[in-house]
Amino acid sequence: MASNYKFSNEEMAAIKAARRETKDKRADARLKALELRAEGMELSEVSQATGFHAAYVSQLVAKYRDHGLEAISGNHYGGNHRNMSFEEEAAILAPFKARAEKGELVEISEIETAYQQAVGHSIGTSQIYYVLHRHGWRKVMPRSRHPKKASEEVIETSKKLKPPSVN
Known part of the structure; x- marks a missing residue:
């Protein structure tokens, strides 16, 4: 069974300060869960208060313990991973x-x-x-045949039904 991680007063103050400074609501929710856990709430209580699963709250504490506050408060959702401009x-x-x-x-x-x-x-x-x-390209391919084109059998039949033209 895993042991409870004890938070020092300095760590709790740093978590509260980071929560006040953040403008990202997802990071704020993670910091709130960490703060509640630091105040001594059980995993199930933190889970009910934040909407996170209890296992995720435990993972947040482990991530904080291993990598520090930046692992919790940082933006983990980068964009524009393109190779070129x-x-x-x-x-x-x-x-x-x-x-x-x-x-x-x-x-x-x-x-x-x-x-x-x-x-x-x-x-x-x-x-x-x-x-x-x-860049606004789209796939344009010529049709192999018109979708409403009559079958070859119908075309041949219609040629036989036409009366000879009068000149």
């Missing part, structure tokens, strides 16, 4: 866009190869689709 991506797509505007077919594998050479490491094909979506 929007302008750099546009520069890579420019020759392909010119080809597409001329009516040529542009394949994803070609764009993927150029992107990988620019980045210097391999990437997934789905990332290329995200890049194309970001």
Whole structure:
């Protein structure tokens, strides 16, 4: 069975100060759970007060104990993990866009190869689709046949039914 972690007065003051300073509501909720646990509340009581599962509250305490206050109060949800800026991506797509505007077919594998050479490491094909979506590209393919086109049998039958034209 795990032992209870004892919080010092300095740690409790640091947790309260961090909670006052944070503007992120998710970080505030984590700090509130840590603060309630530091004040001596049981895991089930903290769970009811914060809406977190008791096991998650225990994980928060362990994370605080191992990595400090920054592990709890920091923003763990980063964004924009792209390899390049929007302008750099546009520069890579420019020759392909010119080809597409001329009516040529542009394949994803070609764009993927150029992107990988620019980045210097391999990437997934789905990332290329995200890049194309970001730049307003859409998948346009010619139809193999019109959806309302009559079958060959109906076309032949209709040719036989037409009266000869009078000149």
